[in-house]
Amino acid sequence: MEMRSYARGIQIVVMRDLDRFWKYKWWLAGLITMNLTDLFIFALIFNGIVNRAYIDNYLLFIAPGITAIATFASAFSIGREVGVEVRRGYTQYLLSLPLTRFQLSIGRILGGALTGLIYQIPFIALLLILYWSIPSIEKFSIMIATSVMLTISMSSLSITISTAVRSFDLQATMRSFTYFVLFFFSNVFYPDALIRKYFPEILYII
Numbered sequence: 001m002e003m004r005s006y007a008r009g010i011q012i013v014v015m016r017d018l019d020r021f022w023k024y025k026w027w028l029a030g031l032i033t034m035n036l037t038d039l040f041i042f043a044l045i046f047n048g049i050v051n052r053a054y055i056d057n058y059l060l061f062i063a064p065g066i067t068a069i070a071t072f073a074s075a076f077s078i079g080r081e082v083g084v085e086v087r088r089g090y091t092q093y094l095l096s097l098p099l100t101r102f103q104l105s106i107g108r109i110l111g112g113a114l115t116g117l118i119y120q121i122p123f124i125a126l127l128l129i130l131y132w133s134i135p136s137i138e139k140f141s142i143m144i145a146t147s148v149m150l151t152i153s154m155s156s157l158s159i160t161i162s163t164a165v166r167s168f169d170l171q172a173t174m175r176s177f178t179y180f181v182l183f184f185f186s187n188v189f190y191p192d193a194l195i196r197k198y199f200p201e202i203l204y205i206i
Contacts, residue, residue, distance in 0.1 A: 032119070063123075
């Protein structure tokens, strides 16, 4: 019974974040439009520039990367909300409720992860249309596992940054730096063959 009550507290926090997520549906639509615009602009500009030996169709190559970036942005937004609550002292009110600090933390992390996964759905649908094929069970399982790990890690990291750094400007700087490191030094924008050619295997795995 105690375990069920503990899980119920986490569920309440998660549902609160989901309710707030749906309230900003126009902001959500604008963010999706912006990411889709990035996708097609990148594809239009770079499709005639990249080396065809490595990338045959840049639109199909960059689409999964834009999906990952969009998921990152959505999951990371939970940190901005937590930062606002910390600066306004609202977190103290939440801690005065019959919730432990651990329940609140896990609930916020899962809430951020779920919003990131929900935000990812239209991009997954776009990928299926572009590739015009249904992924195998193995590929689908890898896609789901990767998405879950990405959203949970990003929401956790964003909450950590927001609670450790009170300045909004510094939070934005840390967010941009994290974005730069995680994606521009990953294989989101670079083909596997090129990374394996110029970097040791251990760096490729990392």
